[in-house]
Amino acid sequence: MQRLISLISVAILVFFGQSTLNTAKASCTTLSQLDWILGTWQTQPDGNTQETWYKISEDTFSGIGSSRNSAGKLQQQESMRLVQMQSDLFYLAKVGHNSMPIPFRVTKCAENSVTFENPTHDFPNKLVYMRTKNKMHVAVSGFNNKGFDVHYQLASQD
Template sequence: MLKIMSLLSLCLVFQTALHAKTCDTLESLTWLLGNWKSESKELQINESWKQLSSNTFEGSAYTFSIEKNAIVSSETIRLVEMSGEVFYVVKVASNDLPIAFKLTTCTAETAVFENSLHDFPQKLSYHMNKEGNVTVFVSGEKGKRFSIEYIAGNAS
Protein backbone atom coordinates (compact mmCIF):
# COMPACT_ATOMS: atom_id res chain seq x y z
CA MET A 1 0.00 0.00 0.00
CA LEU A 2 2.83 2.38 0.83
CA LYS A 3 4.45 1.69 -2.56
CA ILE A 4 1.19 2.45 -4.37
CA MET A 5 0.72 5.74 -2.48
CA SER A 6 4.33 6.75 -3.19
CA LEU A 7 3.93 5.91 -6.87
CA LEU A 8 0.69 7.92 -7.10
CA SER A 9 2.33 10.92 -5.40
CA LEU A 10 5.29 10.73 -7.78
CA CYS A 11 2.95 10.60 -10.79
CA LEU A 12 1.09 13.71 -9.58
CA VAL A 13 4.35 15.63 -9.18
CA PHE A 14 5.49 14.72 -12.71
CA GLN A 15 2.07 15.50 -14.20
CA THR A 16 2.09 18.97 -12.61
CA ALA A 17 5.63 19.60 -13.84
CA LEU A 18 4.65 18.63 -17.38
CA HIS A 19 1.82 21.21 -17.46
CA ALA A 20 3.92 24.06 -16.05
CA LYS A 21 5.69 26.33 -18.51
CA THR A 22 9.01 27.98 -18.02
CA CYS A 23 8.63 31.48 -16.70
CA ASP A 24 11.68 32.95 -18.39
CA THR A 25 10.10 34.23 -21.62
CA LEU A 26 7.12 36.36 -22.59
CA GLU A 27 5.99 33.66 -25.03
CA SER A 28 4.08 31.92 -22.24
CA LEU A 29 2.10 35.11 -21.48
CA THR A 30 0.59 35.96 -24.88
CA TRP A 31 -2.86 35.10 -23.47
CA LEU A 32 -2.71 38.45 -21.62
CA LEU A 33 -2.60 40.46 -24.85
CA GLY A 34 -5.73 42.43 -25.67
CA ASN A 35 -8.27 44.58 -23.86
CA TRP A 36 -9.85 43.63 -20.54
CA LYS A 37 -12.80 45.29 -18.81
CA SER A 38 -14.43 45.05 -15.38
CA GLU A 39 -17.63 46.90 -14.45
CA SER A 40 -19.67 47.43 -11.31
CA LYS A 41 -22.25 50.04 -10.30
CA GLU A 42 -19.46 52.27 -8.97
CA LEU A 43 -16.42 51.60 -11.16
CA GLN A 44 -15.25 50.64 -14.61
CA ILE A 45 -11.71 49.22 -14.77
CA ASN A 46 -9.88 48.77 -18.06
CA GLU A 47 -6.55 47.05 -18.66
CA SER A 48 -4.98 46.56 -22.07
CA TRP A 49 -1.81 44.86 -23.32
CA LYS A 50 0.01 44.93 -26.65
CA GLN A 51 3.23 43.30 -27.76
CA LEU A 52 5.97 45.78 -28.64
CA SER A 53 8.69 43.21 -29.33
CA SER A 54 9.60 39.62 -28.53
CA ASN A 55 10.79 40.74 -25.10
CA THR A 56 8.40 43.61 -24.22
CA PHE A 57 4.64 43.87 -23.69
CA GLU A 58 3.23 47.30 -22.94
CA GLY A 59 0.08 47.82 -20.93
CA SER A 60 -2.06 50.44 -19.32
CA ALA A 61 -4.87 50.40 -16.81
CA TYR A 62 -7.29 52.93 -15.48
CA THR A 63 -10.21 53.08 -13.08
CA PHE A 64 -13.19 55.25 -13.96
CA SER A 65 -15.59 56.36 -11.19
CA ILE A 66 -19.17 56.41 -12.44
CA GLU A 67 -20.25 58.65 -9.54
CA LYS A 68 -17.48 61.20 -10.17
CA ASN A 69 -17.63 60.75 -13.96
CA ALA A 70 -13.84 60.80 -13.96
CA ILE A 71 -10.75 58.63 -14.07
CA VAL A 72 -9.65 58.17 -10.45
CA SER A 73 -6.46 56.17 -11.03
CA SER A 74 -4.24 55.07 -13.88
CA GLU A 75 -1.02 53.18 -14.38
CA THR A 76 1.36 52.20 -17.12
CA ILE A 77 2.66 48.64 -17.13
CA ARG A 78 5.36 46.71 -18.95
CA LEU A 79 6.21 43.06 -19.06
CA VAL A 80 9.91 42.83 -19.82
CA GLU A 81 12.00 39.77 -20.51
CA MET A 82 15.64 40.28 -19.57
CA SER A 83 18.53 38.12 -18.41
CA GLY A 84 16.39 34.98 -18.56
CA GLU A 85 13.65 36.38 -16.31
CA VAL A 86 10.35 38.22 -16.78
CA PHE A 87 9.37 41.32 -14.82
CA TYR A 88 6.07 43.19 -14.43
CA VAL A 89 7.03 46.86 -14.11
CA VAL A 90 4.30 49.31 -13.11
CA LYS A 91 4.30 53.10 -12.76
CA VAL A 92 1.56 54.61 -10.60
CA ALA A 93 1.03 58.22 -9.51
CA SER A 94 1.58 57.42 -5.82
CA ASN A 95 5.19 56.26 -6.37
CA ASP A 96 8.02 58.36 -7.78
CA LEU A 97 9.69 55.34 -9.39
CA PRO A 98 8.31 52.27 -11.19
CA ILE A 99 7.87 49.10 -9.13
CA ALA A 100 9.10 45.75 -10.45
CA PHE A 101 7.55 42.36 -9.72
CA LYS A 102 9.30 39.16 -10.79
CA LEU A 103 7.37 36.42 -12.59
CA THR A 104 7.68 33.51 -10.15
CA THR A 105 5.08 31.02 -11.37
CA CYS A 106 3.33 30.45 -14.67
CA THR A 107 1.24 27.90 -16.52
CA ALA A 108 -0.82 28.10 -19.70
CA GLU A 109 -3.52 29.96 -17.70
CA THR A 110 -1.68 31.66 -14.81
CA ALA A 111 1.05 34.18 -14.13
CA VAL A 112 2.18 35.15 -10.64
CA PHE A 113 4.39 38.21 -10.11
CA GLU A 114 5.96 38.95 -6.70
CA ASN A 115 7.91 41.64 -4.87
CA SER A 116 8.11 40.88 -1.15
CA LEU A 117 9.91 44.18 -0.45
CA HIS A 118 6.98 46.32 -1.62
CA ASP A 119 4.24 47.19 0.92
CA PHE A 120 1.19 46.82 -1.30
CA PRO A 121 0.78 44.95 -3.42
CA GLN A 122 3.39 42.25 -2.97
CA LYS A 123 1.78 39.70 -5.26
CA LEU A 124 -0.21 39.94 -8.51
CA SER A 125 -1.77 36.72 -9.78
CA TYR A 126 -3.38 36.63 -13.22
CA HIS A 127 -5.64 33.63 -13.95
CA MET A 128 -7.49 32.91 -17.19
CA ASN A 129 -10.63 30.77 -16.79
CA LYS A 130 -12.29 28.35 -19.21
CA GLU A 131 -14.52 31.11 -20.61
CA GLY A 132 -11.48 33.19 -21.58
CA ASN A 133 -11.95 35.79 -18.84
CA VAL A 134 -9.14 36.90 -16.52
CA THR A 135 -9.17 37.34 -12.75
CA VAL A 136 -6.38 39.33 -11.11
CA PHE A 137 -5.75 38.62 -7.42
CA VAL A 138 -3.85 41.45 -5.69
CA SER A 139 -2.42 40.85 -2.22
CA GLY A 140 0.03 42.38 0.25
CA GLU A 141 0.99 42.74 3.88
CA LYS A 142 -1.30 41.73 6.76
CA GLY A 143 -3.75 39.85 4.56
CA LYS A 144 -4.78 42.94 2.58
CA ARG A 145 -6.20 41.77 -0.77
CA PHE A 146 -8.75 42.26 -3.52
CA SER A 147 -9.52 40.80 -6.92
CA ILE A 148 -10.67 42.12 -10.28
CA GLU A 149 -12.79 40.05 -12.67
CA TYR A 150 -12.08 41.01 -16.28
CA ILE A 151 -13.90 40.06 -19.43
CA ALA A 152 -12.48 40.58 -22.88
CA GLY A 153 -13.66 43.94 -24.19
CA ASN A 154 -12.82 47.07 -26.01
CA ALA A 155 -10.79 49.47 -23.90
CA SER A 156 -12.08 53.00 -24.20
Protein backbone atom coordinates in the same frame (compact mmCIF):
# COMPACT_ATOMS: atom_id res chain seq x y z
CA MET B 1 13.83 56.33 -23.69
CA GLN B 2 16.43 53.61 -24.27
CA ARG B 3 18.55 55.10 -21.47
CA LEU B 4 15.58 54.97 -19.08
CA ILE B 5 14.94 51.33 -19.97
CA SER B 6 18.64 50.57 -19.38
CA LEU B 7 18.55 52.30 -15.98
CA ILE B 8 15.41 50.40 -15.00
CA SER B 9 17.01 47.14 -16.13
CA VAL B 10 20.07 47.77 -13.97
CA ALA B 11 17.87 48.71 -11.00
CA ILE B 12 15.88 45.49 -11.37
CA LEU B 13 18.99 43.35 -11.61
CA VAL B 14 20.53 45.01 -8.55
CA PHE B 15 17.24 44.91 -6.62
CA PHE B 16 16.54 41.25 -7.32
CA GLY B 17 20.13 40.11 -7.71
CA GLN B 18 20.57 39.48 -4.00
CA SER B 19 16.92 38.67 -3.31
CA THR B 20 15.99 35.11 -2.46
CA LEU B 21 12.38 34.21 -3.02
CA ASN B 22 11.15 31.04 -1.30
CA THR B 23 9.48 29.79 -4.45
CA ALA B 24 10.36 27.41 -7.23
CA LYS B 25 11.82 28.75 -10.47
CA ALA B 26 9.05 30.03 -12.73
CA SER B 27 8.37 27.80 -15.70
CA CYS B 28 7.91 30.76 -18.07
CA THR B 29 11.18 31.76 -19.67
CA THR B 30 9.91 33.85 -22.58
CA LEU B 31 7.36 36.62 -22.75
CA SER B 32 5.55 34.85 -25.61
CA GLN B 33 4.25 32.39 -23.00
CA LEU B 34 2.13 35.26 -21.65
CA ASP B 35 0.52 36.24 -24.98
CA TRP B 36 -2.85 35.34 -23.44
CA ILE B 37 -2.76 38.61 -21.46
CA LEU B 38 -2.83 40.77 -24.62
CA GLY B 39 -5.99 42.72 -25.41
CA THR B 40 -8.43 44.98 -23.57
CA TRP B 41 -9.94 43.66 -20.36
CA GLN B 42 -12.75 45.39 -18.47
CA THR B 43 -14.95 44.77 -15.47
CA GLN B 44 -18.54 43.81 -16.21
CA PRO B 45 -21.18 45.09 -16.48
CA ASP B 46 -19.93 48.65 -15.86
CA GLY B 47 -16.55 48.55 -17.62
CA ASN B 48 -15.25 51.13 -15.13
CA THR B 49 -11.99 49.31 -14.49
CA GLN B 50 -9.88 48.35 -17.48
CA GLU B 51 -6.47 46.98 -18.44
CA THR B 52 -5.16 47.04 -21.99
CA TRP B 53 -2.01 45.15 -22.98
CA TYR B 54 -0.06 45.57 -26.25
CA LYS B 55 2.91 43.68 -27.62
CA ILE B 56 5.72 46.19 -28.20
CA SER B 57 8.42 43.65 -29.06
CA GLU B 58 9.41 40.04 -28.40
CA ASP B 59 10.67 41.06 -24.96
CA THR B 60 8.27 43.89 -23.97
CA PHE B 61 4.52 44.15 -23.46
CA SER B 62 3.06 47.54 -22.51
CA GLY B 63 -0.10 47.96 -20.46
CA ILE B 64 -2.31 50.72 -19.17
CA GLY B 65 -4.73 50.27 -16.30
CA SER B 66 -7.47 52.71 -15.36
CA SER B 67 -10.48 53.10 -13.10
CA ARG B 68 -13.34 55.50 -13.64
CA ASN B 69 -16.27 56.51 -11.45
CA SER B 70 -19.90 55.94 -12.49
CA ALA B 71 -19.90 59.32 -14.30
CA GLY B 72 -16.90 58.21 -16.38
CA LYS B 73 -14.37 60.49 -14.66
CA LEU B 74 -10.86 59.03 -14.45
CA GLN B 75 -10.07 58.11 -10.83
CA GLN B 76 -6.79 56.23 -11.15
CA GLN B 77 -4.35 55.28 -13.89
CA GLU B 78 -1.10 53.35 -14.04
CA SER B 79 1.25 52.19 -16.74
CA MET B 80 2.62 48.68 -16.71
CA ARG B 81 5.26 46.73 -18.57
CA LEU B 82 6.07 43.07 -18.86
CA VAL B 83 9.71 42.65 -19.79
CA GLN B 84 11.98 39.73 -20.46
CA MET B 85 15.57 40.08 -19.31
CA GLN B 86 17.63 36.99 -20.08
CA SER B 87 15.54 34.11 -18.70
CA ASP B 88 13.65 36.21 -16.11
CA LEU B 89 10.31 37.94 -16.63
CA PHE B 90 9.30 41.09 -14.76
CA TYR B 91 6.14 43.15 -14.27
CA LEU B 92 6.90 46.86 -13.84
CA ALA B 93 4.17 49.07 -12.38
CA LYS B 94 4.40 52.87 -12.67
CA VAL B 95 1.91 54.71 -10.51
CA GLY B 96 1.67 58.43 -9.84
CA HIS B 97 2.79 58.37 -6.21
CA ASN B 98 6.07 56.52 -6.95
CA SER B 99 8.89 58.19 -8.85
CA MET B 100 10.26 54.90 -10.22
CA PRO B 101 8.49 51.78 -11.52
CA ILE B 102 7.94 49.01 -8.97
CA PRO B 103 9.41 45.67 -10.19
CA PHE B 104 7.76 42.30 -9.59
CA ARG B 105 9.50 39.08 -10.69
CA VAL B 106 7.61 36.11 -12.13
CA THR B 107 7.73 33.37 -9.49
CA LYS B 108 5.12 30.94 -10.82
CA CYS B 109 3.85 30.42 -14.30
CA ALA B 110 1.49 28.00 -16.01
CA GLU B 111 -0.42 27.92 -19.29
CA ASN B 112 -3.04 30.52 -18.26
CA SER B 113 -1.74 31.93 -14.99
CA VAL B 114 1.23 33.88 -13.75
CA THR B 115 2.37 35.10 -10.33
CA PHE B 116 4.51 38.22 -9.89
CA GLU B 117 6.14 38.97 -6.53
CA ASN B 118 8.17 41.66 -4.82
CA PRO B 119 8.53 40.66 -1.15
CA THR B 120 10.12 43.99 -0.19
CA HIS B 121 7.35 46.24 -1.53
CA ASP B 122 4.81 47.50 1.02
CA PHE B 123 1.63 46.93 -1.02
CA PRO B 124 1.03 45.01 -3.06
CA ASN B 125 3.76 42.43 -2.94
CA LYS B 126 2.01 39.77 -4.99
CA LEU B 127 -0.03 39.89 -8.22
CA VAL B 128 -1.69 36.79 -9.66
CA TYR B 129 -3.21 36.85 -13.16
CA MET B 130 -5.42 33.89 -14.16
CA ARG B 131 -7.26 33.52 -17.46
CA THR B 132 -10.20 31.22 -18.22
CA LYS B 133 -11.51 31.55 -21.78
CA ASN B 134 -12.52 35.23 -22.18
CA LYS B 135 -12.32 36.05 -18.46
CA MET B 136 -9.36 37.11 -16.35
CA HIS B 137 -9.09 37.22 -12.57
CA VAL B 138 -6.40 39.40 -10.97
CA ALA B 139 -5.63 38.89 -7.27
CA VAL B 140 -3.68 41.75 -5.68
CA SER B 141 -2.34 40.98 -2.22
CA GLY B 142 0.00 42.10 0.51
CA PHE B 143 0.91 41.32 4.08
CA ASN B 144 -1.70 40.72 6.82
CA ASN B 145 -4.29 39.39 4.34
CA LYS B 146 -4.62 42.82 2.76
CA GLY B 147 -5.76 42.74 -0.86
CA PHE B 148 -8.49 42.75 -3.45
CA ASP B 149 -9.62 40.92 -6.58
CA VAL B 150 -10.59 42.24 -9.99
CA HIS B 151 -12.64 40.18 -12.43
CA TYR B 152 -12.30 41.16 -16.09
CA GLN B 153 -13.88 40.12 -19.34
CA LEU B 154 -12.05 40.35 -22.66
CA ALA B 155 -13.44 43.39 -24.49
CA SER B 156 -11.24 43.18 -27.57
CA GLN B 157 -8.11 41.47 -28.83
CA ASP B 158 -5.61 44.20 -29.79
